[in-house]
Amino acid sequence: MGWINGNHPISRPDILFFMPTEIKFGFGKLQSLPTEFQIAPDLSQTTHAMLITDKGVAAAGLAEKVKQAFAESDYEIRVVYDETPAESDVNAVKQAARLAAEHDINLFLALGGGSVMDTAKAVSILATYGGEPGDYEGGFMVPGPIKPVVAIPTTVGTGSEVTLVSMVKDAESHRKLLISSPFLYPRAAVLDPEMVATLPGKLVAWTGMDALTHSIEAYTCTEHEPISEALAFRATEMIADNLEKAVIEAGPTEARAKMQLAATMAGIAFTNSPVGAVHAIAHAVGALYHVHHGLANAIALPFVMEYNLSECATGYAALAKAMNVAENGSEEALAKACIAAVRNLKSRTDVPTHYSQVGVPKTEEAAQKITQAAMEELCLAFNPRKGTEEELLELVRQTL
Amino acid sequence: MLKFYSKAWLDEIAKRLEADARFAQEGKKLNGTFVFRVYDGPDGKDRRTSWTFKNGKALDWKYLALPAPADDIRKEPYSGNWIMRATSTFDLMSKVNRGEISPTRAMSMPQYQIEGNKSLIMTMMKPITVWNEITAGIEVAYDFTEDD
Numbered sequence: 188m189g190w191i192n193g194n195h196p197i198s199r200p201d202i203l204f205f206m207p208t209e210i211k212f213g214f215g216k217l218q219s220l221p222t223e224f225q226i227a228p229d230l231s232q233t234t235h236a237m238l239i240t241d242k243g244v245a246a247a248g249l250a251e252k253v254k255q256a257f258a259e260s261d262y263e264i265r266v267v268y269d270e271t272p273a274e275s276d277v278n279a280v281k282q283a284a285r286l287a288a289e290h291d292i293n294l295f296l297a298l299g300g301g302s303v304m305d306t307a308k309a310v311s312i313l314a315t316y317g318g319e320p321g322d323y324e325g326g327f328m329v330p331g332p333i334k335p336v337v338a339i340p341t342t343v344g345t346g347s348e349v350t351l352v353s354m355v356k357d358a359e360s361h362r363k364l365l366i367s368s369p370f371l372y373p374r375a376a377v378l379d380p381e382m383v384a385t386l387p388g389k390l391v392a393w394t395g396m397d398a399l400t401h402s403i404e405a406y407t408c409t410e411h412e413p414i415s416e417a418l419a420f421r422a423t424e425m426i427a428d429n430l431e432k433a434v435i436e437a438g439p440t441e442a443r444a445k446m447q448l449a450a451t452m453a454g455i456a457f458t459n460s461p462v463g464a465v466h467a468i469a470h471a472v473g474a475l476y477h478v479h480h481g482l483a484n485a486i487a488l489p490f491v492m493e494y495n496l497s498e499c500a501t502g503y504a505a506l507a508k509a510m511n512v513a514e515n516g517s518e519e520a521l522a523k524a525c526i527a528a529v530r531n532l533k534s535r536t537d538v539p540t541h542y543s544q545v546g547v548p549k550t551e552e553a554a555q556k557i558t559q560a561a562m563e564e565l566c567l568a569f570n571p572r573k574g575t576e577e578e579l580l581e582l583v584r585q586t587l
Numbered sequence: 588m589l590k591f592y593s594k595a596w597l598d599e600i601a602k603r604l605e606a607d608a609r610f611a612q613e614g615k616k617l618n619g620t621f622v623f624r625v626y627d628g629p630d631g632k633d634r635r636t637s638w639t640f641k642n643g644k645a646l647d648w649k650y651l652a653l654p655a656p657a658d659d660i661r662k663e664p665y666s667g668n669w670i671m672r673a674t675s676t677f678d679l680m681s682k683v684n685r686g687e688i689s690p691t692r693a694m695s696m697p698q699y700q701i702e703g704n705k706s707l708i709m710t711m712m713k714p715i716t717v718w719n720e721i722t723a724g725i726e727v728a729y730d731f732t733e734d735d
Contacts, residue, residue, distance in 0.1 A: 201667065201704045326712035367709070410705055461705075467695075567695035569705070575697060 191508045192420065193501060202412045204459050208338075208349045209375040210451060214439060216379040217252060217339070221260030224337075230374065233294040233335055236264045237287050239307040240298040241271040244341050247385050253298055253339065265290040268310075274356045274473065274480075275305040277320050277364070284313035295336045297373070298382075300394065301345030301354075301480060304338045308353035308371045311336050320355045320364055329368035338373040341382045343433065343446035344394025344481050346401050346454020348376035356474065363474050365565070378447045380439035388434040390481075392536035395430040395446055397481030399423065399529070400469075400488050401453035404462040407495065407502040408569045415460035418452045424509040425449035427532065434536045463570030464561075465491045468583060471560035476547045485538045486545070487586050491570075492526045494582045498571040542587050549587045557583045591681060591727040592625050592634050594650040601645050603721050610717050614643030617714040619670035624660055628677040630732050633657040637669075643714060670711070671703030681729045690719060 188194040211223065224230040236257065240250050250267060257264055268283040287295075287310055295314075297307030309320050311333040316323075323329050338348035347353075353366045383391075399422075405411065406419040426449045432442035468491070469483035478486075492503060496519075503522035510528035512521065533540065543549040547557075558580045561567060567579075574582070589596045604610050617640040625634045633655040639647040653659060665672055679698050682688040693699045701708070708715070 199704065201707075203704060203707060325716065326709040328713055369710075562692045562695065563689060565691050565694070568691070568701070570695070573695065573697040 192416065192505050195501070197412075199410060199412055202414070204412065204414045205369065206349065206372075206455050206459070207369075208372045210349070210378065211375055212378040212444075212448065214380050214444070216377055217256045217381065220337075220377065221257055221262050225261060230294070230335060234262045235290065235292050236262050236294040236296055237283075237290065237292040237310075238264050238267045238296045238298060239271060239283060239303055239310065240267065240269045241273075241300075241303055242269055244299045244303070245269045247341075249298060249341055249382055249385075252381070253296060262294070264296070265292060271299060271303045271306045273302060274477070275302040275309070275354060277355055277357050280306055280309040280313065280320050280355055283310045287311075287314040293334050295334060296339065297336055298339045298341060300340065300342040300390075301347045301397075304336075304340065304345065304347035304373070305353040305355060307336050307338070308333070308347075308373070309355050309366060312353075312366070312371075320366065321357070323366045323368070324364045326367045327369075329366065329370045332370050335374035336371075337375045337377060339377045339379070339382060340447065340450070342386060342394040342481075343383055343391055343443065343450045344397030344401075346398065346450055346457060348373055348378075349451055349454040350458040352458070354470075363470055376451060378444075378451060380444040380447060383443045383447060384437060384439040386437075386443075388437070389537070391434045391443070391446070392430070392538050393479055393481035393485060394450070395426060395433065395481075395536070396485030396488070396533065396538055398446070398450035398453045399426045399430070399532070400465050400484040401457040401462060402426065402449075403488065403492070403506060403529075404465055405453065405456035405460040406506060407499040407571050408461055408463050409571055410569055411460045411502075415456040419456040419460070420506070420509055422449040422453040422456065423506055425452075427510045427528070430532060431535050461569040462566050463491070464494065464567055464572075464579075464582070467561040467564035467567040467570070468557060468586065470564050470566075471557045472542060472547060475556055475560060476542070476553075478542065478545050478547065482538070482545060483542075485533060486540065486542055489526050489530050489533070490582060490586045492529065494574070494578075495570065495572045496522055496526070502571075547587060551584075554580060554584045554587060588726060588728045590731045591684060591729050592628065592636070592677065596725065596727060597636060597648050597650050599725055600722050601648055603725065604645055604718065607717075607721055610643065610714070610721060613717045614640070614714045616711055617643045617718070618711075620668065622669055622672040623680075624663075624672065624674040625677050625680050626661070626675070627655050628652070629730055631655055633660045634677075635660045635663070665702050669703060671701060671708050673699070673701050675699040684723050684727070685729075686723065 402419040402422040429442040500522040507525035
């Protein structure tokens with residue numbers, strides 16, 4: 188029997204693993220994109236590009252680098268939309284879709300973090316089929332292929348560059364619309380360490396913890412399967428080995444490059460083996476109190492691992508090895524050591540431990556509101572422990 | 588009035604699915620067999636229903652009600668030929684049908700189990716949602732005690 192991952196029974200009656208996104212990694216990869224697009228049969232004619240980004244990414248000079256890379260090519264960046272808010276928003280999507288229609292766009296370049304990439308996917312849906320984001324809410328509501336989206340992540344965590352999901356906030360209802368469809372996988376994900384070279388250490392930490400959450404939840408959810416487990420396990424190991432260094436040291440470093448790869452691997456894992464209660468709580472906290480998604484995940488993660496311990500001690504014990512836990516011992520001891528290692532990594536990267544430290548009121552009312560919103564999250568159905576509402580409420584209280 | 592999770596209720600659902608224009612459009616992706624087990628009805632029975640669809644057309648719907656706890660229903664092994672099997676209590680299924688609890692919330696509750704390939708189920712979420720909406724539109728009685 189395997190020393191680390193064991194030899195468990197196959198956990199699902201049948202398995203569907205899907206990953207259509209082409210992953211392009213390399214230092215300076217951005218420069219070769221126009222040539223690579225030209226020789227791709229499906230991209231050679233989609234030359235009317237729209238660059239979707241946000242103010243921070245543009246101010247860091249990254250949008251200009253993309254424009255320069257495409258300047259002497261057949262591809263014309265006809266319009267730049269840099270108004271994407273920190274949390275992807277219905278109004279931003281509609282505004283960008285109008286611009287796309289005005290400029291006859293047939294290729295979307297999404298330069299940014301999760302919000303930008305989710306915005307670009309939703310904009311492409313509207314540019315292809317019209318309507319409003321709410322028309323496509325839910326699973327598999329997008330009728331067919333969308334205009335190609337090329338994702339260029341500038342953070343090390345979201346995974347949106349390889350997922351079938353677009354999360355768009357509806358300010359009126361204080362809800363996040365989840366649009367999930369196999370047509371939303373980006374055509375390509377471009378991982379160029381130059382694009383994360385100037386990312387502030389704080390955001391490296393938050394988005395890196397987001398990636399760790401993806402890998403741990405994918406490894407232990409009710410739908411886990413060996414292909415995603417392999418990706419999640421290796422991603423966990425790479426994050427444990429590189430996150431702290433990537434936080435401390437800016438530049439196109441090897442540590443940041445490995446974090447990019449780990450985040451993408453964790454993204455592939457969780458798009459096939461879904462996330463659970465950490466994300467249910469984080470989505471609720473994000474929608475209600477505007478806490479950064481990666482930070483919201485990072486705070487909930489160790490509490491949810493303790494909550495799930497009775498159901499996934501075996502998984503956590505295996506992940507302890509990936510988290511550099513040196514000691515051996517009982518399965519339960521190793522699983523607890525894994526949770527301690529997650530807390531230790533958070534501490535070393537200055538990630539807050541409780542929601543009350545980031546503006547969420549430490550009140551019973553807040554706990555109730557978060558719990559009620561989390562109960563409506565589909566990802567909760569994939570959490571390894573199915574708890575009662577009171578048990579989830581108690582868990583949320585601990586996180587505040 | 589029709590009783591929730593009775594044979595007559597199933598027949599009414601089938602009739603409405605057949606006649607519903609939206610389901611005719613959206614239901615085309617609905618294929619395969621879906622099994623539902625509903626325990627502890629108000630008349631002291633467990634129930635098992637199954638639906639088989641081909642391109643959105645209901646080919647077959649079966650109904651079984653036995654005194655609870657019914658081993659034939661509760662201990663029936665899962666078949667790989669099914670798309671999914673949902674298992675819950677009559678009380679929780681009633682709340683979902685009345686709109687008191689969303690299907691999403693129900694799925695995360697300990698009293699609700701789903702077996703099958705959830706990825707495959709997700710691909711059919713749109714027609715399943717329409718199916719649920721048509722079902723919820725049927726007026727039914729939940730507090731019956733006599734046999735059906």
